[in-house]
Amino acid sequence: MDQTSIVEVNVEVPIAVITLNRKEKLNALNKTLYLELYNVLRQLEANKEVCAIIITGRGKAFSAGADIYEFYNMDQQNFAEFLNTARMVYDFIENMNKLVISAVNGYCLGGGFELALASDLIVASKDALFGFPEIKLGLIPGSGGTQRLTRIVGRNKAKEIILSGKFITAEEAAMLNIANKIVNNEALLEEAKKLASDICKFSYNAIYNAKRAINEGIESPISTSLSFEIALTINLFNHDVKKRLESFIYKRK
Template structure:
């Protein structure tokens, strides 16, 4: 029985992690299922990732990790990196719809997404040091990019769990919604993105990713290239013509 479900809602994809008995903890097998699902996605305008039950993802599977030797631990970490990098590198924007606990590997999965919308009941943290380890699925790097070095060090060194209000205040998430309104909030955000040129949104994502990975000057150079490439796509002509004609553009997709 699959633990990863996909639904295409007219160009907005919904990828749901469904292993509530664990609760959604990331074992090697589960990571493999997520990677397979991500690699099988059709072309989308936006992807939303969420979980079933009380957890977005409660963390990595501690029962599996407890018995690992150093070489096996290295492979486990690399597997998480590969899956989350695949999510991060998707051409479309990815929204984490955080329905509950996003701890350890769950926080790291969320950080691999472009945008994060969370339930008011959600909780976040990187509590790995309390287990004698460090974040191993990208948390030491992506959390620093998301909230800055000082706050990232505070959260990782203390292992402190924070609530949604604090997560919003430090920039870890971008929106809070009541649990019953969470899906609507995530879909509204996705639809706001979808109404624009998918080609242009994708180019913006590429430029920002390059700047984050390679530094400010490289990001500026990437912006010049991605800006110019927009003029090779029909959406540029349509968008500007529609603006001048005072009508809504009819973008042609990717």
């Protein structure tokens, strides 16, 4: 693992761990980090031995959000490019053929919160804090935050979180279905790995297609989504499934 990079990668098949490594900046997100993260994700996407990716942050934060010092020197065109780069990364995470788990430690704010929301599952430490403070700067979440949060917590709660700029605790995040699991701080990475290992015991192809059915289906009328679900399931019914069925039947006997 290269600990000099701002995006560290450690692969222990079938799990890859990505660590954001700007701890002196609370893992603030700048364009360089986004592009490096994107390149790492693309490499892992192509690795057929990797089933799950865990994203976490080094130090006291998962990510405190965008690097506002970089913002200060941007014009509107540069700012638009920055937001579109962030969106490119988050959309890629959401649509990967891998399970993506965000292991959230400490601050998970702004763009960091958007990154976590783009993942499939969130495991949070007890000291995790989530929020969108953009409103305090005269901005709004601009790379998926208003849309992904609303789809999880509902319209009114999303408005409350975004318009107030207040932080929510790990416990509140779990109650709102933002976080899937809350664990002790020191156990965060191991618990995320355990969750990934439990899921990766199953067919990688089935995991990916379940993601597709849920992610794409929620954007469509239910009749369209049901047809898409059936098509994906039929496509999965192959020799590998027959072998699993045979194994299950003979175990029962």
